[in-house]
Amino acid sequence: GLLLLLMVLAAVSCGGHRRELAQVERILETNPLHADSLFRTISMPKGKRAKALYAILRTQSDYKNYRDIPDDALIAHACNYYGTRKKSYHAAMAWYSRGCVLSLTDDDLGAIKSYLTARDLFPDTLNRYYVICEHNLGKQYLARHLYDEAMNMFELSFKNALTIRDDVTAAYSKYNIALLDLYERRFQKAETAFIQLASNQNLPELLRTETHLQLSTIQLHHHKTPGTP
Numbered sequence: 001g002l003l004l005l006l007m008v009l010a011a012v013s014c015g016g017h018r019r020e021l022a023q024v025e026r027i028l029e030t031n032p033l034h035a036d037s038l039f040r041t042i043s044m045p046k047g048k049r050a051k052a053l054y055a056i057l058r059t060q061s062d063y064k065n066y067r068d069i070p071d072d073a074l075i076a077h078a079c080n081y082y083g084t085r086k087k088s089y090h091a092a093m094a095w096y097s098r099g100c101v102l103s104l105t106d107d108d109l110g111a112i113k114s115y116l117t118a119r120d121l122f123p124d125t126l127n128r129y130y131v132i133c134e135h136n137l138g139k140q141y142l143a144r145h146l147y148d149e150a151m152n153m154f155e156l157s158f159k160n161a162l163t164i165r166d167d168v169t170a171a172y173s174k175y176n177i178a179l180l181d182l183y184e185r186r187f188q189k190a191e192t193a194f195i196q197l198a199s200n201q202n203l204p205e206l207l208r209t210e211t212h213l214q215l216s217t218i219q220l221h222h223h224k225t226p227g228t229p
Contacts, residue, residue, distance in 0.1 A: 060093075135169055191218050
């Protein structure tokens with residue numbers, strides 16, 4: 001009798017956690033603040049599968065709400081649970097989330113390895129996080145001054161972002177492509193791209209500011225008149 005009661009209570013608890021986590025997952029992309037408030041009502045699940053999903057969503061909630069994440073201890077549970085052998089959306093999201101965490105701790109090589117693992121684990125259907133994963137890989141290559149690898153990733157993320165109509169990731173990818181052109185002293189090409197970005201009415205405010213800053217840099221260093229110090 002007691003054993004049966006405990007089994008029923010455990011099943012009810014697991015079902016409750018699954019429903020709560022599913023609700024958080026549905027709104028995390030569009031309303032991270034609301035998702036974060038829901039997390040305050042959810043305790044850490046005991047089942048391995050629910051705990052792995054909890055780790056992904058908790059990590060993404062902290063990341064999207066700009067919290068400091070000191071290490072990858074929590075998300076490591078999800079990576080260990082899903083492993084690297086079988087493609088699935090949640091397996092990919094576990095490793096993608098680990099890449100996000102390691103990028104915050106300046107572990108560029110660890111982040112690159114995690115993002116590459118995630119990229120291989122995403123199902124074949126193109127989705128937004130796959131595109132962001134490519135973009136983030138480009139940023140990590142850029143941080144390591146691997147310009148050819150970075151350009152390849154940014155061009156892929158730009159193309160794929162346009163395919164799924166993710167205008168925000170497309171804009172950030174185009175910005176970084178132009179930035180690489182600037183680094184490689186392809187001033188005209190970089191300037192053209194930055195001007196196109198600046199004319200985009202839907203550009204995020206932070207990216208708009210950065211774009212105008214780069215245009216000012218080009219104006220100062222590339223278009224300066226003879227005799228300008």
